[in-house]
Amino acid sequence: xxxxxxxxxxxxxxxxxxxxxxxxxxxxxxxxxxxxxxxxxxxxxxxxxxxxxxxxxxxxxxxxxxxxxxxxxxxxxxxxxxxxxxxxxxxxxxxxxxxxxxxxxxxxxxxxxxxxxxxxxxxxxxxxxxxxxxxxxxxxxxxxxxxxxxxxxxxxxxxxxxxxxxxxxxxxxxxxxxxxxxxxxxxxxx
Numbered sequence: 001x002x003x004x005x006x007x008x009x010x011x012x013x014x015x016x017x018x019x020x021x022x023x024x025x026x027x028x029x030x031x032x033x034x035x036x037x038x039x040x041x042x043x044x045x046x047x048x049x050x051x052x053x054x055x056x057x058x059x060x061x062x063x064x065x066x067x068x069x070x071x072x073x074x075x076x077x078x079x080x081x082x083x084x085x086x087x088x089x090x091x092x093x094x095x096x097x098x099x100x101x102x103x104x105x106x107x108x109x110x111x112x113x114x115x116x117x118x119x120x121x122x123x124x125x126x127x128x129x130x131x132x133x134x135x136x137x138x139x140x141x142x143x144x145x146x147x148x149x150x151x152x153x154x155x156x157x158x159x160x161x162x163x164x165x166x167x168x169x170x171x172x173x174x175x176x177x178x179x180x181x182x183x184x185x186x187x188x189x190x
Contacts, residue, residue, distance in 0.1 A: 005165050006160075013026050013029070023054065025055055032163035048067065048070070050077075051073075077125055077126075079141065093140070096155065123145055123148045139160060150177055160180070
């Protein structure tokens with residue numbers, strides 16, 4: 001049964017929805033990426049999959065360097081995309097994916113069908129991975145995948161910190177949670 005290690009990108013230089021739509025990592029983020037890469041070594045020789053976003057590719061690069069390989073870029077594990085015409089992306093994000101303590105939760109059954117299709121694509125990408133793999137992704141995408149593994153309708157089921165590692169297993173059809181990654185330490189979902 002393949003194990004999937006979902007790694008949230010390390011600390012980015014800018015927040016999602018800000019002026020820079022594809023920021024790289026901060027100095028701290030590069031350090032986090034190195035630490036996570038070393039931690040992943042204990043799980044053996046993992047396939048390497050990354051969102052196309054720069055912050056994920058830079059986080060994955062640390063593990064790629066240790067293993068002497070390149071990441072396979074997988075669009076289906078990329079950042080959730082706000083619909084055209086949304087001017088305040090952070091507000092849209094919070095409305096659809098409330099993560100703050102005490103905030104009313106949203107269900108996948110209540111969001112736009114386009115978002116449900118995006119979630120289904122991310123889950124499908126995970127089910128297609130044939131061997132143990134490190135998958136570098138984003139806060140919302142990881143929640144989309146983990147909520148399916150938990151058989152939860154909630155859009156947010158936990159708050160993975162930057163460079164955290166969440167372990168799943170799958171049998172080609174059903175995903176299951178082995179362990180959740182470390183929680184974020186602030187309300188910043190950069």
